[in-house]
Amino acid sequence: MPRDEFRQFGHEIVDFIADYFENIESFPVLSQNKPGDLTAALPKSAPLAGEDFGNVIKDVNNLILPAVTHWNHPNFHGLFSTSASSPGVLGEMLSAAFDMKAMLWRTSPASTELESVVVDWLRQMVGLPVEFRGLIYDTASISTLHALAMARERLNLGIRDKGMSGRTDLPLLRIYCSEHTHSSIDKAVILLGFGARSIVKIPSNDRFEIDVEKLREAIADDKAAGHLPLCVVATIGTTATTSIDNVNRVADICERNGIFLHVDAAYSGSAAIVPEFQSYFKGWERADSIVMNPHKWLFTPFDLSVLYVKDLDLLKQTFSLVAEYLKVTETVMNQMDYGIQLGRRFRSLKLWFVMRYFGQEGLIARIREHCRLARLFANWIDADPDFEMMAPVPFALVCFRACPSGVEDLNALNERIMNEINASGEAYLSHTMLNGKFTLRLSVGNIRVEERHLQKVWKILKSKIGAVGEH
Numbered sequence: 001m002p003r004d005e006f007r008q009f010g011h012e013i014v015d016f017i018a019d020y021f022e023n024i025e026s027f028p029v030l031s032q033n034k035p036g037d038l039t040a041a042l043p044k045s046a047p048l049a050g051e052d053f054g055n056v057i058k059d060v061n062n063l064i065l066p067a068v069t070h071w072n073h074p075n076f077h078g079l080f081s082t083s084a085s086s087p088g089v090l091g092e093m094l095s096a097a098f099d100m101k102a103m104l105w106r107t108s109p110a111s112t113e114l115e116s117v118v119v120d121w122l123r124q125m126v127g128l129p130v131e132f133r134g135l136i137y138d139t140a141s142i143s144t145l146h147a148l149a150m151a152r153e154r155l156n157l158g159i160r161d162k163g164m165s166g167r168t169d170l171p172l173l174r175i176y177c178s179e180h181t182h183s184s185i186d187k188a189v190i191l192l193g194f195g196a197r198s199i200v201k202i203p204s205n206d207r208f209e210i211d212v213e214k215l216r217e218a219i220a221d222d223k224a225a226g227h228l229p230l231c232v233v234a235t236i237g238t239t240a241t242t243s244i245d246n247v248n249r250v251a252d253i254c255e256r257n258g259i260f261l262h263v264d265a266a267y268s269g270s271a272a273i274v275p276e277f278q279s280y281f282k283g284w285e286r287a288d289s290i291v292m293n294p295h296k297w298l299f300t301p302f303d304l305s306v307l308y309v310k311d312l313d314l315l316k317q318t319f320s321l322v323a324e325y326l327k328v329t330e331t332v333m334n335q336m337d338y339g340i341q342l343g344r345r346f347r348s349l350k351l352w353f354v355m356r357y358f359g360q361e362g363l364i365a366r367i368r369e370h371c372r373l374a375r376l377f378a379n380w381i382d383a384d385p386d387f388e389m390m391a392p393v394p395f396a397l398v399c400f401r402a403c404p405s406g407v408e409d410l411n412a413l414n415e416r417i418m419n420e421i422n423a424s425g426e427a428y429l430s431h432t433m434l435n436g437k438f439t440l441r442l443s444v445g446n447i448r449v450e451e452r453h454l455q456k457v458w459k460i461l462k463s464k465i466g467a468v469g470e471h
């Protein structure tokens with residue numbers, strides 16, 4: 001693409017993004033497309049001859065936009081509300097241009113060194129001690145996979161060399177987590193060849209936190225039966241309710257038994273930068289590894305997950321494998337030694353942009369505000385007899401349901417309310433099941449969210465109950 005053409009379309013796309021952010025509320029939050037709509041609108045094969053790029057941009061407007069679910073819409077309250085800040089988007093543009101593959105230091109000094117600097121800035125911001133070293137991966141799922149691989153390596157069972165299949169000398173390895181743990185743990189266990197049967201799901205208490213006594217018992221029983229505990233995963237901010245496992249008590253058990261402790265703070269980790277929330281993170285400094293996702297709640301475009309580990313050499317021992325053509329003489333960090341990927345994206349640039357543009361104070365203020373808004377919404381729920389809270393609100397997720405008197409099937413009612421709201425495009429809520437009860441989840445985490453967006457959802461919810469009353 002000639003320079004002038006690149007400039008023209010580059011400016012057009014930056015204008016497009018600026019307008020998109022400006023007008024984001026004019027879009028339905030969830031795409032109103034039916035499955036297959038976009039596929040049917042596209043040619044079966046790629047064009048033989050190159051096309052005018054202006055037409056491509058037109059198709060973005062006409063075909064792609066209707067198929068977009070707008071995660072950046074301030075009324076996206078489903079799953080976890082995440083958002084791309086403008087400085088983060090600019091970071092993505094530049095790293096695409098550099099197109100660096102951070103494998104060796106020499107192929108990517110900027111990526112290698114900026115990543116170390118930025119994850120250390122983040123470490124300080126969240127209050128973790130200096131012995132934690134961080135690496136950036138794409139997602140928490142992959143960060144956790146690396147953590148469990150490290151835990152396996154630490155057992156010294158020769159699995160790196162000999163594998164696990166065909167061996168009779170291996171005990172059943174056990175991984176412990178609560179029933180509210182994210183499914184990424186299960187996937188890592190499956191992928192690492194432990195088998196799903198090696199996961200022990202510990203029940204949780206009435207606040208959806210891991211039952212530490214039951215954890216202690218499960219480990220003791222397993223050891224008595226000759227099984228080998230590999231790892232405990234504790235979660236600060238579970239996906240369903242953002243409940244907080246008692247990491248200090250879990251760490252006591254792990255230390256006593258010499259078990260690897262991984263802390264999943266994928267969602268909540270960002271909130272550790274807010275001084276008054278530090279108390280939720282007590283004991284996490286005792287973990288062997290911690291994952292947190294700036295792409296979730298630190299306004300960094302997807303994807304960017306950080307894994308902090310205490311024993312960086314163990315991570316290297318787990319993954320390092322140097323082919324002849326990759327051998328170099330510099331004594332430097334070569335990031336290919338610390339994970340599955342050879343080439344890695346220059347992800348730290350966008351987080352660096354975000355941190356520098358907003359500053360620690362700006363980031364703290366935004367997360368604090370999201371938590372204030374979530375508590376405000378929770379207060380509205382609490383004060384209204386037609387609604388009830390279903391879980392505590394430590395961070396910025398509200399779990400609640402409608403419970404108007406005279407309605408027998410509350411699960412059906414709440415499911416219907418959620419589906420109607422989502423279909424309207426006005427807002428997006430998701431759900432979870434808590435003790436058999438269909439629970440609505442409202443997550444507040446968008447950089448563009450204001451009180452009026454929550455008022456809008458509240459008004460819609462109230463009108464749904466009004467409609468029930470009229471029946």
Ligand SMILES: *Cc1c(COP(=O)(O)O)cnc(C)c1O
Binds near residue numbers: 235293
């Ligand atoms: C979102 C989430 C994950 C998975 O995050 P990805 O980056 O999408 O893999 C894992 N654990 C918890 C607690 C989460 O909230």
